[in-house]
Amino acid sequence: MTLSLSDSTWYPIASSDDLPFRHVYQGQLLGRELAVWRADDGNVNVWENRCLHRGVRLSIGINEGGELKCQYHGWRYANRSAGCTYIPAHPADAPARRIQNRTYPVREAFGLVWSAANDDQAFQPFPGAETGDWFPLRPIPVNAAPEDVLAGLIGLAPDDQPADILPGLAVRLGHAHYFVQPVDSGRAVIRGVLAGQPEDAIAILRHYNETLTKLRDRLERAARKKPAPAPLEPAFEKVSVDLATMPDIAIPRGNTTTVVVKRKWTSADGVIGFELAPREGHLPTFQPGAHIDLHLPNGLIRQYSITNGPGDLLSYIIGVKAESASKGGSKILVESVREGDLLSISEPRNNFPLRRDAVRTVLIAGGIGITPLLSMARFLDKSRLPYELHYFTRVGEQVAFRADLESLHGKVILHTGLARTEIGQTISQALGEWSHAQHVYVCGPSAMLESVRVTAATQGWPEESIHFEYFKNDKVIDDSSTFEVELARSAMTLQIPAGKTIMEVMREAGLSVPSSCEQGACGTCLTGVIEGECDHQDVYLNDSEKRANTAILTCVSRAKSARLVLDI
Amino acid sequence: MITLYDFELSGNCYKLRLLMSILRLRYDIIPVDFFPGRQHKSDWFLKLNPFGQLPVLKDDDLVLSDSGAILAYLAKKYDETGQWFPNDPAITAEILRWHAIADDITSTASAARLALGFDYDFDVPKAQAGAHRIFRLMDEHLWFGEREGRDWLCTPPHPTTADIACFPYVMLSEEGGIGRQDYPALRRWSDRVRRIPGFTIMSGIFPAGRALEQA
Numbered sequence: 001m002t003l004s005l006s007d008s009t010w011y012p013i014a015s016s017d018d019l020p021f022r023h024v025y026q027g028q029l030l031g032r033e034l035a036v037w038r039a040d041d042g043n044v045n046v047w048e049n050r051c052l053h054r055g056v057r058l059s060i061g062i063n064e065g066g067e068l069k070c071q072y073h074g075w076r077y078a079n080r081s082a083g084c085t086y087i088p089a090h091p092a093d094a095p096a097r098r099i100q101n102r103t104y105p106v107r108e109a110f111g112l113v114w115s116a117a118n119d120d121q122a123f124q125p126f127p128g129a130e131t132g133d134w135f136p137l138r139p140i141p142v143n144a145a146p147e148d149v150l151a152g153l154i155g156l157a158p159d160d161q162p163a164d165i166l167p168g169l170a171v172r173l174g175h176a177h178y179f180v181q182p183v184d185s186g187r188a189v190i191r192g193v194l195a196g197q198p199e200d201a202i203a204i205l206r207h208y209n210e211t212l213t214k215l216r217d218r219l220e221r222a223a224r225k226k227p228a229p230a231p232l233e234p235a236f237e238k239v240s241v242d243l244a245t246m247p248d249i250a251i252p253r254g255n256t257t258t259v260v261v262k263r264k265w266t267s268a269d270g271v272i273g274f275e276l277a278p279r280e281g282h283l284p285t286f287q288p289g290a291h292i293d294l295h296l297p298n299g300l301i302r303q304y305s306i307t308n309g310p311g312d313l314l315s316y317i318i319g320v321k322a323e324s325a326s327k328g329g330s331k332i333l334v335e336s337v338r339e340g341d342l343l344s345i346s347e348p349r350n351n352f353p354l355r356r357d358a359v360r361t362v363l364i365a366g367g368i369g370i371t372p373l374l375s376m377a378r379f380l381d382k383s384r385l386p387y388e389l390h391y392f393t394r395v396g397e398q399v400a401f402r403a404d405l406e407s408l409h410g411k412v413i414l415h416t417g418l419a420r421t422e423i424g425q426t427i428s429q430a431l432g433e434w435s436h437a438q439h440v441y442v443c444g445p446s447a448m449l450e451s452v453r454v455t456a457a458t459q460g461w462p463e464e465s466i467h468f469e470y471f472k473n474d475k476v477i478d479d480s481s482t483f484e485v486e487l488a489r490s491a492m493t494l495q496i497p498a499g500k501t502i503m504e505v506m507r508e509a510g511l512s513v514p515s516s517c518e519q520g521a522c523g524t525c526l527t528g529v530i531e532g533e534c535d536h537q538d539v540y541l542n543d544s545e546k547r548a549n550t551a552i553l554t555c556v557s558r559a560k561s562a563r564l565v566l567d568i
Numbered sequence: 569m570i571t572l573y574d575f576e577l578s579g580n581c582y583k584l585r586l587l588m589s590i591l592r593l594r595y596d597i598i599p600v601d602f603f604p605g606r607q608h609k610s611d612w613f614l615k616l617n618p619f620g621q622l623p624v625l626k627d628d629d630l631v632l633s634d635s636g637a638i639l640a641y642l643a644k645k646y647d648e649t650g651q652w653f654p655n656d657p658a659i660t661a662e663i664l665r666w667h668a669i670a671d672d673i674t675s676t677a678s679a680a681r682l683a684l685g686f687d688y689d690f691d692v693p694k695a696q697a698g699a700h701r702i703f704r705l706m707d708e709h710l711w712f713g714e715r716e717g718r719d720w721l722c723t724p725p726h727p728t729t730a731d732i733a734c735f736p737y738v739m740l741s742e743e744g745g746i747g748r749q750d751y752p753a754l755r756r757w758s759d760r761v762r763r764i765p766g767f768t769i770m771s772g773i774f775p776a777g778r779a780l781e782q783a
Contacts, residue, residue: 014752017714018752018756020756022759022776022777022778023755023756023759023777024777025752025755026748026749026752026755027749028749033749060774062775062776062777063777064777064778065777071774138708138711138712139752141750189750201715202712202715202716205712205715206712209708209712213708384778
């Protein structure tokens with residue numbers, strides 16, 4: 001028998017006990033090294049043991065509970081998806097490309113962790129597995145060919161009670177089931193389980209350990225006399241060069257996922273919580289501060305921040321403000337959408353990325369603005385990074401996600417019913433004087449955002465340390481200008497008259513232009529600018545991005561120059 | 569005043585830096601260029617330690633050598649809790665037993681590392697096989713320890729100098745081509761050592777994630 005790299009059999013690769021809290025286990029199956037770790041939610045991850053960045057083993061990395069952090073340059077990967085959530089060399093950017101480590105199928109059952117080289121076979125319990133209560137023995141690694149190890153185990157059977165050979169390098173000897181994990185062509189691990197929990201567990205474990213250790217020594221003596229088999233040579237996919245480079249400001253994508261409304265509840269007075277779950281598997285990787293576009297039954301698209309913590313991908317939880325004047329978007333969610341309904345969501349996008357290299361992080365939320373900041377607090381909390389979360393509401397009953405906030409370990413301060421002047425003073429105190437590596441993140445009503453921006457600026461906070469996200473564009477759009485737009489890649493020149501947006505004219509000319517909010521808030525229609533001076537009227541780009549004059553939101557912004565050349 | 573004659577990449581010197589960090593002791597470092605300078609064989613160093621081995625530790629006028637001996641000295645003199653080298657005769661014997669194993673780890677795992685990384689002329693396959701033999705026994709000891717409620721190499725419910733003495737060259741074994749994939753209990757023990765309050769790192773020995781009680 002020769003081992004095959006594409007063998008799709010499920011083999012045990014670890015004991016459940018091998019994965020204690022915040023540990024990373026080093027395993028191997030069919031020549032492929034594995035980093036195996038249990039997240040705080042209990043989920044077991046089996047990943048290729050290699051950071052996508054520089055190839056360092058992830059098994060020497062740090063299990064942060066919801067993310068695994070590479071020891072070398074600190075890239076973080078999310079529980080379940082293995083998607084990259086943070087690149088310390090680019091602390092101010094969200095790693096928006098699909099940087100995702102190789103994962104292997106996993107099942108935890110009968111005291112063991114099982115995996116397979118590929119997804120070709122569904123997991124099947126060994127015969128009789130479901131009826132028993134299984135007690136795992138100490139695994140015994142053996143430097144011998146897996147088939148020789150199986151033969152050795154079969155040889156342990158007494159003459160009057162022959163071994164019962166099971167599929168997948170396994171054998172039953174009386175009460176004991178043994179599975180041979182094919183580590184490589186010349187290496188194996190004997191993983192045994194006993195039916196039932198023995199009374200004197202330690203004595204039983206020692207007994208089997210002694211038997212199997214003697215078998216191991218015999219097998220290894222025999223193996224040393226044979227020529228060593230050539231190790232399996234798995235091919236590792238090369239990491240593309242541009243993985244190490246960061247994308248530009250944002251890349252709109254058209255993909256949507258169907259989700260089920262798993263739960264709908266009143267989180268607080270005026271705030272409805274929605275739990276959106278995939279129909280199978282898990283949802284895509286997101287970073288703190290990210291939002292999804294939710295496609296509503298009436299055709300509208302609205303953005304909602306994900307409130308989840310790191311590696312929490314079984315469902316997204318969003319908060320929706322019940323009474324909302326916004327074009328009927330939230331209204332239909334609150335009034336018509338029910339548990340069990342199907343909705344479409346976009347992949348998460350992040351215009352509000354969280355740096356994780358701050359010595360102090362101040363999070364300021366007003367009302368429903370708590371949603372992205374709750375996610376940020378959860379990420380900082382898991383990594384034990386210092387933060388203070390200030391949450392302003394008019395009355396205590398409006399405090400959403402209260403239980404979630406109470407379970408945080410950091411400083412969470414609720415400010416209720418403050419008058420406008422008091423809010424200003426509180427913000428001023430919360431910010432304090434700026435010093436190196438301090439960052440503030442704010443989300444809430446426009447007045448609060450302005451207050452934080454102005455206060456922070458007067459207290460010495462530089463622009464790049466103040467982070468915010470607008471829900472909507474309250475500015476009055478001045479669409480009185482007329483200008484010419486040249487579309488460099490479409491080889492088209494369009495005249496934009498007063499009263500029409502660049503986007504409208506482009507669509508009239510037959511171009512397909514992705515958009516979402518169409519009010520300069522979401523960034524979906526962001527387009528590169530090659531030449532000309534923009535008249536930015538959006539609330540999506542920050543001041544320095546606006547000054548850079550390299551990108552424009554075609555739904556609201558216009559040109560100051562007579563001509564604008566766009567990269568479209 | 570404590571002075572450590574130190575080579576930064578030496579696991580034996582690191583044992584002392586580690587215990588002194590845990591005990592929050594202040595000390596001076598005099599760097600000794602073990603490689604490539606071979607200063608541990610220079611006249612001035614041989615006057616401190618005629619055996620020509622690092623580390624050497626000076627405490628005022630007292631000059632000590634051998635990492636295991638110095639660990640015992642530091643624990644007995646400066647550890648007010650008495651946990652790192654308890655006075656109990658049976659536990660003392662247990663600790664010294666592991667100090668001897670630590671020396672065996674040095675002569676195998678560290679020898680392989682010196683051969684592969686520092687140009688030493690040692691029998692690498694023999695050194696690697698010797699290290700694997702010790703690691704197997706340590707893994708078995710620690711695996712049953714986990715089942716019997718013992719987290720450390722010795723019986724007390726807390727780490728001792730035995731853990732400090734064995735830790736560095738276990739952690740640096742991969743630099744000698746000795747993988748630890750087959751020793752899951754040894755790997756978990758190394759997480760526990762790295763979570764001891766006051767733990768410090770060296771080149772090649774990284775921090776672990778947070779422990780249960782801190783999370």
